[in-house]
Amino acid sequence: MLKKIFFITITALVGFLIFMLFVLPTTSDKEAVVFSGNSFAVKSIRVFDGQKMHDNYSLIIKDGVITRMGERVNIPKGLQTYDGANQTLLPGLLDAHTHIFGPALKDSLVFGVTTNFDMFTRAQTLKGMQLKRNGILETTEADLWSAGIMATAPGGHGTQYGFAIETLTRPDEASAWVARRIAEGSDYIKLGYMPGRANLNSLDLQTASSLIKAGHEQGVLVVAHISTLAAAQDMLDACIDGLVHIFADMPASEEFIAQAAAANIFIIPTLAVMASVAGEKPGGDLLANELVTPYLTAAQKQGLAAGFGTAWPDFNLDIALENTQKLHKAGVAILAGSDAPNPGTTHGASLHQEMALLVRAGLTPLEALNAATSAPALAFGLKDRGRIEVGTRADFVVIGGNPDENISLSFAVDNIFKNGYAVKRVRQSISNTDTSPRLANAKLGHFDTDLNPPEDLAAQGFAWSATDDKIANGKSEAKISHINLGADKTGGALRVSAQVRPGFFFPWAGAYFGHPAQKAHNIEAYKTLSFQVRGTPGVYTAMIFVSGSAGAPPSQNFNITNDWQTIILNIEDFRGLNPKLFAGLAITAGPTPGVFDYEIDTVTLGK
Amino acid sequence: MQTLSLNAFFNECGAEILKAVRAPEYILPTLILPVAFYALFAFAMPNSGTSGARYLLATYGVFAVMGPAIFGFGVGVANERDRGWLKIKRASPAPAISYIGAKIMVTLIFASLALIPIYLLAGFRAQIVLARSDWFLLFGLHMLSVLPFILIGLTLGFSFGSNGAVAVSNIVFLGMAALGGLWLPAFLFPAPLQKFAATLPSYQLAEIALAIVGASSQTGAERIPLQNLNIVAIMTIILAGLAIWAWRRQRD
Numbered sequence: 001m002l003k004k005i006f007f008i009t010i011t012a013l014v015g016f017l018i019f020m021l022f023v024l025p026t027t028s029d030k031e032a033v034v035f036s037g038n039s040f041a042v043k044s045i046r047v048f049d050g051q052k053m054h055d056n057y058s059l060i061i062k063d064g065v066i067t068r069m070g071e072r073v074n075i076p077k078g079l080q081t082y083d084g085a086n087q088t089l090l091p092g093l094l095d096a097h098t099h100i101f102g103p104a105l106k107d108s109l110v111f112g113v114t115t116n117f118d119m120f121t122r123a124q125t126l127k128g129m130q131l132k133r134n135g136i137l138e139t140t141e142a143d144l145w146s147a148g149i150m151a152t153a154p155g156g157h158g159t160q161y162g163f164a165i166e167t168l169t170r171p172d173e174a175s176a177w178v179a180r181r182i183a184e185g186s187d188y189i190k191l192g193y194m195p196g197r198a199n200l201n202s203l204d205l206q207t208a209s210s211l212i213k214a215g216h217e218q219g220v221l222v223v224a225h226i227s228t229l230a231a232a233q234d235m236l237d238a239c240i241d242g243l244v245h246i247f248a249d250m251p252a253s254e255e256f257i258a259q260a261a262a263a264n265i266f267i268i269p270t271l272a273v274m275a276s277v278a279g280e281k282p283g284g285d286l287l288a289n290e291l292v293t294p295y296l297t298a299a300q301k302q303g304l305a306a307g308f309g310t311a312w313p314d315f316n317l318d319i320a321l322e323n324t325q326k327l328h329k330a331g332v333a334i335l336a337g338s339d340a341p342n343p344g345t346t347h348g349a350s351l352h353q354e355m356a357l358l359v360r361a362g363l364t365p366l367e368a369l370n371a372a373t374s375a376p377a378l379a380f381g382l383k384d385r386g387r388i389e390v391g392t393r394a395d396f397v398v399i400g401g402n403p404d405e406n407i408s409l410s411f412a413v414d415n416i417f418k419n420g421y422a423v424k425r426v427r428q429s430i431s432n433t434d435t436s437p438r439l440a441n442a443k444l445g446h447f448d449t450d451l452n453p454p455e456d457l458a459a460q461g462f463a464w465s466a467t468d469d470k471i472a473n474g475k476s477e478a479k480i481s482h483i484n485l486g487a488d489k490t491g492g493a494l495r496v497s498a499q500v501r502p503g504f505f506f507p508w509a510g511a512y513f514g515h516p517a518q519k520a521h522n523i524e525a526y527k528t529l530s531f532q533v534r535g536t537p538g539v540y541t542a543m544i545f546v547s548g549s550a551g552a553p554p555s556q557n558f559n560i561t562n563d564w565q566t567i568i569l570n571i572e573d574f575r576g577l578n579p580k581l582f583a584g585l586a587i588t589a590g591p592t593p594g595v596f597d598y599e600i601d602t603v604t605l606g607k
Numbered sequence: 608m609q610t611l612s613l614n615a616f617f618n619e620c621g622a623e624i625l626k627a628v629r630a631p632e633y634i635l636p637t638l639i640l641p642v643a644f645y646a647l648f649a650f651a652m653p654n655s656g657t658s659g660a661r662y663l664l665a666t667y668g669v670f671a672v673m674g675p676a677i678f679g680f681g682v683g684v685a686n687e688r689d690r691g692w693l694k695i696k697r698a699s700p701a702p703a704i705s706y707i708g709a710k711i712m713v714t715l716i717f718a719s720l721a722l723i724p725i726y727l728l729a730g731f732r733a734q735i736v737l738a739r740s741d742w743f744l745l746f747g748l749h750m751l752s753v754l755p756f757i758l759i760g761l762t763l764g765f766s767f768g769s770n771g772a773v774a775v776s777n778i779v780f781l782g783m784a785a786l787g788g789l790w791l792p793a794f795l796f797p798a799p800l801q802k803f804a805a806t807l808p809s810y811q812l813a814e815i816a817l818a819i820v821g822a823s824s825q826t827g828a829e830r831i832p833l834q835n836l837n838i839v840a841i842m843t844i845i846l847a848g849l850a851i852w853a854w855r856r857q858r859d
Contacts, residue, residue, distance in 0.1 A: 002618040002622050003621050005625055009716065020726060021739075023730075024726060024730035025737075026736060026738055137659075
C-alpha cells in the first residue's frame, strides 16, 4: 500500500516535470527574443566614438558594458549579433541643459538622449536618480544629473514657477545653501545672475561669487544662467565653471574670449530655445519633420507649437550664433543643451535640433556630435558614458546614414540601446480624430437659472465645475456658485471664489467646463471663444484641454476689471491646440498668487 | 537482503508522503511561500520587468528547495528523535540508509513541487525564454541544491530537540535566503555583507543558476560557474562531515 502511494506519486510527478520542461518557452520558439538581455555583438558599423568616425567597426557588449571593439573583433558563436551595415552608432546623447518634469526622462530616451543634465527642478525629482544611473538595469528612462533648485534672489528668475524655493540675499548664506543642495542630492549648483533687469531681482555679485566659492570648497561644479556679456564677464571673473546659455546682447569681446578659453570653462549655448525666443519657431520645424512627429506625445506637440510671445530685451539670435562660433574657435568647450521643455522645445527631439543649430553657428557635424556626447561627459566628469570605448556603458543611438555628411540625418534614429537593452520606440497612436463628435451647442453656459450647460451639451456629458491645482498637488482652491444677477441682467452668472497659492509650478484656480472622461469633441467649426466677465482686477488665464493630453494646456491671458466686459479670444491663438480633440476649457486665476472673486457669463464659441 | 532494503525504502517513501498528505500544515508553507515571494518581487513590484523576473527565477529556485530540505530534516528528524522513533528504527531490521534515503527522496519530491509553480510563472507569465537544454540544466541545478541544505537540516535535527530545531531551522533558513542574495540581489548589499554572502552555499548555488539563465552581473565581473560549483562541492563535503559527526554524537 505505502509502496503503491510512492510509485504513483513519483510517476505522476516525474511525468509532469518532463512535460513542463518541454513546454516552457525556449529560444527557438520566438523570433522576438533577439536582443533579449543586454549582451550582444554589433558588426560592420560606422562608429562615432565621441571624437572621430571609424568605419566598419565591431563591438561586443556584455552585461550592458562594451568589452571589446575595433576593426577585427571575433564575435563568439551564438552571441546575438546586430548587423550595422550603412548605419552609424553614436554614444547615447547627453542633453546638457534640461528641466525634468512629468515624463521628460521617458520622452528623452525615445530620441536617443540617454542622459539629462537638469538645470533646475524640484528637489524631490532627485530622489533615487543616483541609484538608478549607477545601475545597469533595463529601463525606459534616461539617466539624470541635476542641479536641484537654482540659486536666486527673492523675486528673481526661478521664483516665478509657483513653488517656493529657498532664495538667498547675502554672501554669508552661500555656504550653508550649497550644503543643503548637496544634501538634497544636487550634483552641481546652478545660479541665476541677471543684474540690472528692470522687473526681475537677481543675486548680487558678492552673493553669486560666494556661491561659486562655496561650491568649489564643497567639491561641486557651479554653473550660471546669464543673458548679457557683462554678466558673463562677472561670472568668468568669479571663477564660474560653465555658462548655461550664450549671451545674445552683444558680440563677445576679444578679452572675454581669451579669458574664457584660458579659464577652461564650458558654455551651453541652448540655441534651440534662443531660436524660439527669436520667433523662428524651431518647434514648428520638428512638428513638420516626419522622422520626429510619430514619436511625439500630444503634450510634446503642444509644447513645440508654443512660443514665448513677448520680445526680450537685449536679444539677437545672430549675435548668439556668432558668439557661439567665436568661443568655439577659441577652444572653449561647447555643450549641446536644449533647455526643454521651454516653449518651442521638447525633451529628446530638440537636442537633435540643437546639434543642427550648432552646425549653423559654424561647428562641423562631428564637432556638434561631440558637443552632445563626449564634451558634456568630460565637462561634468562622467567616465562611463559619452564615448564609445571598452568599459563604457552600452548607451547607443543607431542612425540610418552618416550624420557626418549631414547633421540632420541624426533624426533618422533606427535603434536605441540603454544599458545594453534595446529600447522600444513606441509610435504614438494617431487618434482617430475625424470620428470625434461635434460639440452639440456653441453656447457653453448662460447661467440664467443654474450652472448647467444647455441640455444637449449636458447630454453629451459636459458640466461646469470648480478646478484648481490640488489635482497636481498644489495648494490653490476654487469654489463656484450661481448668482442671480448676471451681465445681461436677465439671468444669472457663474461666480468663482479663487485662492491662488504657491505650491505648483503654474498655480491656478477657477471654473472648468468639460467632459468628465475627457472624451474628444470637434470644435473645428468655431473661430472664437467669448465670454463676459468682471471681478478682482488682474491677469487671468483661459485654457483649452484636449483629450488624452497630460501636459500644460494651450492658454491665453486676459485682463479682468470691476466692470462687465466681453472677452473674445481667437481659437487659433491657443497655440498647439488640436480642435478635433476638444475636451474642455477653464477660465482661471493664476499663476500670480492672491484672492480672486470673479463672475462669468455667456460663454460662447463663435464662428 | 537487497530486496528487503529496497522494499523498506519504498515503504518508507510512501509513509513519508502519506504523512505529508495527512498533516499538510507542515509542508504547505514551504511550498507556497517561495512562489508567493517570487510573484511579489518579480511582478508586483514596479520596474521589475523581464530582466528582474529572469534574475529572480534563478535565486528563488534555490530559495524554493531550501524550505523542504531544512525543515523536512531539521524539524522532522528532531521530532522523531524526541519521540524515540529513531531508537525504534535502529532496533528494526530496516537499515538506517532506507530511513535517510526515503527522507531525501521525499524532500526531492517536495522541492520539485515548490519549483513547479515558479517555473510556470516565469515561463508563461514573465515570458522568460531559455534554451531547452538550459531549462533542464536549471531544473537539475535547483534539485541538486537540495543536497547541502539536507545536510544542514540533518545536522540541526541531530543536534537540537524538536523545539530548538524549529527555532534554529528558521534562523538558518531565513539567514541563508536573505544574506545569500536569494530575495534581493547580493550586489545591492554593502561590501562587507557581500563578502559574507560568498561564504553561504545559497549564494554560491544562486550564482550558478544566474549563470545558467544568463542574468547580467551588476558588478561587471564575469561569472565563472565552475568555480562556484567547486566551492559548493567543498561546502557539501564539510557539511556531510558535520552531519556524520552530529549523528554519531546523538547516538552516544
